[in-house]
Amino acid sequence: MTRFESVAEAIGGTPLIRLTKTGLRPRIYVKPEWYNPGGSVKDRAALSMLRAAEASGALAPGGTVVETTSGNTGIGLALYAAHLGYRSVIFTSSSISKEKRDLLVAHGAELRLVDAFVPKTHPDSLKSVAERFVASTPGAWLANQYDNPANPAAHVATTGPEIWADSEGSVTHFVATVGTGGTISGTGRFLKEASAGAVRIIGADPATSSYSGGDGSQKFIEGAGHFVHPLADEDTWPESLDLTVIDAYSPVTDAEAIATIREVARTEGILAGGSSGVALAAGLRLAASLDESATVVILLPDSGRAYLSTYYNDDWLLANGFRTEAGDVVGAVAAP
Numbered sequence: 001m002t003r004f005e006s007v008a009e010a011i012g013g014t015p016l017i018r019l020t021k022t023g024l025r026p027r028i029y030v031k032p033e034w035y036n037p038g039g040s041v042k043d044r045a046a047l048s049m050l051r052a053a054e055a056s057g058a059l060a061p062g063g064t065v066v067e068t069t070s071g072n073t074g075i076g077l078a079l080y081a082a083h084l085g086y087r088s089v090i091f092t093s094s095s096i097s098k099e100k101r102d103l104l105v106a107h108g109a110e111l112r113l114v115d116a117f118v119p120k121t122h123p124d125s126l127k128s129v130a131e132r133f134v135a136s137t138p139g140a141w142l143a144n145q146y147d148n149p150a151n152p153a154a155h156v157a158t159t160g161p162e163i164w165a166d167s168e169g170s171v172t173h174f175v176a177t178v179g180t181g182g183t184i185s186g187t188g189r190f191l192k193e194a195s196a197g198a199v200r201i202i203g204a205d206p207a208t209s210s211y212s213g214g215d216g217s218q219k220f221i222e223g224a225g226h227f228v229h230p231l232a233d234e235d236t237w238p239e240s241l242d243l244t245v246i247d248a249y250s251p252v253t254d255a256e257a258i259a260t261i262r263e264v265a266r267t268e269g270i271l272a273g274g275s276s277g278v279a280l281a282a283g284l285r286l287a288a289s290l291d292e293s294a295t296v297v298i299l300l301p302d303s304g305r306a307y308l309s310t311y312y313n314d315d316w317l318l319a320n321g322f323r324t325e326a327g328d329v330v331g332a333v334a335a336p
């Protein structure tokens with residue numbers, strides 16, 4: 001289907017693209033989610049949460065869409081809120097990049113910058129401030145992607161079926177990062193059911209993320225992994241994450257993720273983002289241990305265009321310890 005009657009209908013249907021230069025034995029396909037209108041996998045969850053809120057009556061004409069994110073979910077929500085005629089208010093940290101700020105504003109979102117380095121439960125946290133705004137604003141609805149069942153449901157309904165159909169049921173391994181867990185939980189649940197449990201689901205995770213046993217300290221890669229606030233007294237995982245779906249985690253260092261996307265950009269011609277590097281590194285490492293009977297599908301959440309000034313920039317790499325003066329990128333590339 002290549003003709004749509006509205007931008008909302010143009011979500012999903014992203015392709016599978018085969019990697020041809022890895023020299024590895026399995027068939028390896030990537031699913032680039034930047035083919036979505038808002039540029040990331042989060043378009044699927046954003047529209048799904050909006051539609052569920054409309055259906056339940058939590059969001060009605062004249063209403064206000066609220067979320068606490070600077071990332072791809074905010075962009076998706078702002079885009080579809082604009083399309084559906086809602087006001088959108090995004091609460092975000094003042095450290096947000098200019099590009100992201102401009103994207104949100106371009107879709108008419110109101111940005112409320114909250115300069116608070118405090119745990120979620122603190123009255124000045126982003127979450128607390130947004131919840132107070134929602135409580136005092138008639139018609140306001142908080143999307144709350146971390147605990148909203150419509151987030152993983154989007155992937156049961158679309159991402160999973162697309163991979164199953166486009167691989168003609170041949171997928172044996174699915175690799176994705178875990179942020180809210182929506183993508184891996186929903187897609188993984190569908191693929192397990194469709195294959196009577198045969199498809200292996202691998203959570204690619206930043207090495208310091210607490211999902212895969214890391215110490216929870218935040219590093220560079222955005223969107224993927226779970227990090228514990230230094231002042232938090234407990235570490236609660238999102239309800240969007242269904243732990244029973246994930247067969248194994250594969251931890252990846254930032255250096256390995258960055259080296260991998262740079263290599264894939266130059267060899268395959270595919271320009272992937274930072275969390276995509278985590279998924280790619282884990283997927284290629286896995287594929288190196290498999291034979292011709294395997295078909296590995298790796299989901300890439302967003303494009304490298306948003307990271308041209310960081311992971312693809314030699315000065316940034318040098319300043320952040322990812323490159324030596326000699327010019328080589330520190331961190332092994334996963335594939336031979």
Ligand code: PMP
Nearest residue numbers: 072179180181182183223275301
């Ligand atoms: N990568 C990026 C760049 C993201 O924005 C997100 C969404 N937080 C993810 C990965 C993880 O997706 P999910 O929330 O569905 O687990």
